[in-house]
Amino acid sequence: MFASAAIAMAHHRIVLQGTRSSRCGALSFRQMQIMMMQSPCRIGNHQPPGMSVKYHAHHVSCLTMSTYASNKCLPVLIDLRSDTLTQPTEKIRQSLVQAQTGDDVYHEDNEVKALETAMAQLLGHEASLFVPSGTMANLLAVMTHCQKRGSEVLLGHKSHMFRWSQGNIAQIAGVHSNALTNMPDGTFCLNELQTRIQADDEHCPITSLICIENTHCDTGGTILNLPWLRELRAMSTKYNIPVHVDGARLLNAAVGLKIPPSELVRGFESVQVCLSKGVGAPFGSILAGTKRFVTQARRYRKAIGGGVRQNGFMARAGLCALEDWEMKLQRDHEHAKLIAQGVESIGSGQVRLLTESVDSNIVLLRTKCVSPEKIVSRLKRITPDEGESLEGSIAVRCAPLEKDVIRLVTSCNQSTEDIKLAVKKLQFVIMELLKM
Ligand SMILES: Cc1ncc(COP(=O)(O)O)c(C=O)c1O
Structure with missing residues (x-):
């Protein structure tokens, strides 16, 4: 059980161990960022599934979902703030070298x-x-x-x-x-x-x-x-x-x-x-x-x-x-629908879809009683005791848009597994904050 987080970093590996006597409480996003910058760990925004993932943005080595499955102790960060955050794939990086300028x-x-x-x-x-x-x-x-x-x-x-x-x-x-x-x-x-x-x-x-x-x-x-x-x-x-x-x-x-x-x-x-x-x-x-x-x-x-x-x-x-814009965007739209369905399935009137349906890759959630900032801030934190319910350490980033609206945007660096994890965390946080 994750009741405390003792963070051991050895030979570039992060291990989160749980004991009840933790002095850590929740890991702040900054702590997670530092961990991620110092050691290889899982970050949600990786390349499409099936591709080998080896990009080193911000010195982070990103592991695939299959790695996640065998390393559930590693924190995973899924960034849904914007579709401008996409990192170029290996193929795009290689194409730069071939450019005849x-x-x-x-x-x-x-x-x-x-x-x-x-x-x-x-x-x-x-x-x-x-x-x-x-x-x-x-x-x-x-x-x-x-x-x-x-x-x-x-x-x-x-x-x-x-x-x-x-x-x-x-x-x-x-x-x-x-x-x-x-x-x-x-x-x-x-x-x-x-x-x-x-x-x-x-x-x-x-x-x-x-x-x-x-x-x-x-x-x-x-x-x-x-x-x-x-x-x-x-x-x-x-x-x-x-x-x-x-x-x-x-x-x-x-x-x-x-x-x-x-x-x-x-x-x-x-x-x-x-x-x-x-x-x-x-x-x-x-x-x-x-x-x-x-x-x-x-x-x-x-x-x-x-x-x-x-x-x-x-x-x-x-x-x-x-080259493959239609396939990529279609997948982003399906991912946005998964998020929308995940939130709607909670059945809360307090946090729900703002629009009647989801047309593309953007999901807006209207919040009542809990402020967007509170939800956004809780989503990006990992608390020691949530690991058991979520079967892992998941952080989600998204953005408040209006005083009662949160925006989540899917993009091509996320896999379907990432989105499912993000949905799990969203459901967990919404139910926690609404005391459901
Ligand atoms: C609808 C729309 N138009 C224009 C822009 C501006 O694009 P850029 O960030 O490339 O300047 C944005 C950026 O988010 C946008 O969402």
């Missing part, structure tokens, strides 16, 4: 050209541009679509562009934001949109762009429904206002609906897709549109310092990560 600012990097061509095709656009981040891609889209002074963008109040980008479209591009209320499914009311399009009046800003987000992160990775997208397209055409899609997770939406990504953006003027999220690449985003749009965005990219020279290394990594 040139200077991309001189248009001489064939790896970058190959990625841009492939992504333009996947998204059904004439051309695309490889940029360092999703934030930069969205900013460039706004700068390119809104070239008149006094321009404004219509966008959702829960969108990443409005909420989490430091107001960069005002700060850097000088563009005004006009926010519409996002519905729980990530859309906004199109009648309201219509009323917000400004008349030609010298008192008002010039409505120059509509931005949407698909999947919609802060409503729980929701996929925007196709009839709504069609209606939006008709309206934007009627008013002659371009639409930009923040598709940081557009590929998740395509997998969720089992349709090509190009179907989701057809008729919209531009789209950005992050490679550094579920796809598992270490870097970069793609901004796609017409050739004219991309040429102008490329000019602005240089102005804001986004021209990267031997960017072929990162482009090759992106191409490699994209």
Whole structure:
């Protein structure tokens, strides 16, 4: 029984031994981190099952689940804070060595050209541009679509562009934001949109762009429904206002609906897709549109310092990560559903799913009575006595999103076994805190 944790580290092995007379109580996350940094131990975010795992991020050697089974005393950490935390697989790391790079600012990097061509095709656009981040891609889209002074963008109040980008479209591009209320499914009311399009009046800003987000992160990775997208397209055409899609997770939406990504953006003027999220690449985003749009965005990219020279290394990594994107994202979605089912099976009204269903790789939990911070903090601690119930030492990291909402995100470094362990810990902690 794990009643105390006497930590013996010998020859790079951690052993947690339980005796009732422990002076340790719970292991703090920091203690676990130190243990993990000093010795090989199990960390949840490893490569897909079946692959041999030998990456050494933060000097941690990661053992596979089969190793976990025979080393149940080793703590396991499953990090569900974000899909940006993915570590490149061995295959991606190897692909870097093979990259044939040139200077991309001189248009001489064939790896970058190959990625841009492939992504333009996947998204059904004439051309695309490889940029360092999703934030930069969205900013460039706004700068390119809104070239008149006094321009404004219509966008959702829960969108990443409005909420989490430091107001960069005002700060850097000088563009005004006009926010519409996002519905729980990530859309906004199109009648309201219509009323917000400004008349030609010298008192008002010039409505120059509509931005949407698909999947919609802060409503729980929701996929925007196709009839709504069609209606939006008709309206934007009627008013002659371009639409930009923040598709940081557009590929998740395509997998969720089992349709090509190009179907989701057809008729919209531009789209950005992050490679550094579920796809598992270490870097970069793609901004796609017409050739004219991309040429102008490329000019602005240089102005804001986004021209990267031997960017072929990162482009090759992106191409490699994209090889099996559908399979990876499909698995992430299944994992998110496992988490949702695990929490719902507790049957508590106090901690439950915020959304009706889980569309993609993001799970939002609404908490009553217990604060998100308390749950998040307890999930990442391992107490001596929980080892017996959980048959091991499991720590889970996730993030509070709102005052009563917790966010958990699945990604390609987690195996199904990791997710099952995370579910066990979630159920244990929720029942403990709710005294069930
Ligand atoms: C919906 C959405 N758009 C844009 C971004 C920005 O991407 P990046 O972190 O690559 O700048 C994020 C990042 O989390 C996001 O979730």
